[in-house]
Amino acid sequence: MISKTPKPPYYAVIFTSIREDQDKGYSEMAEKMEALVKSQTGYLGHESARNGVGITVSYWKSLEDIKAWKRNQDHLAAQTQGRENWYQSYKVRICKVETDYDFER
């Protein structure tokens, strides 16, 4: 789904990743994190797709909200498992969304 976000400015976290082959609890944790992130202060939505590379973009009201989510205890545990088990590599980019526009048929 395409996230319905408010008028800019707001913030985006672009998380691009290459997975390891084996699941090792990834799918279960991904579901848990997806439920948890939605309850975070300042969360505005997220979009996710994977074929080969995976791209997840989450949208936030402020940089402080992004920092708080990064420090969330359950999320920190997931991040550790991510580096140990789930990802070959990833890159996180934190961005200010300055303008947006859309099209709908």
Place this chain on the structure above:
Amino acid sequence: MISKTPKPPYYAVIFTSIREDQDKGYSEMAEKMEALVKSQTGYLGHESARNGVGITVSYWKSLEDIKAWKRNQDHLAAQTQGRENWYQSYKVRICKVETDYDFER
């Protein structure tokens, strides 16, 4: 692939889309645009994934480079076909990448 981008600040265009079912020349044009975008001034890289929703993020040196790519004649023709034939809906978000970090096993 995860794009190797320079140190921030730089710019990102997040293009999130829902495709129509039929190809109608989309795949051919996507290949053409992929080749063309790489030759544009200020282009730094792009990442793309689709399952259900499609997410393409392209990276740029400046907002002016993004505007010039949007106005490129061949790209304009592709944009028109996109609205007429290929997309049910899409959203474009133009962002300033303020910080980034990565992980590699």
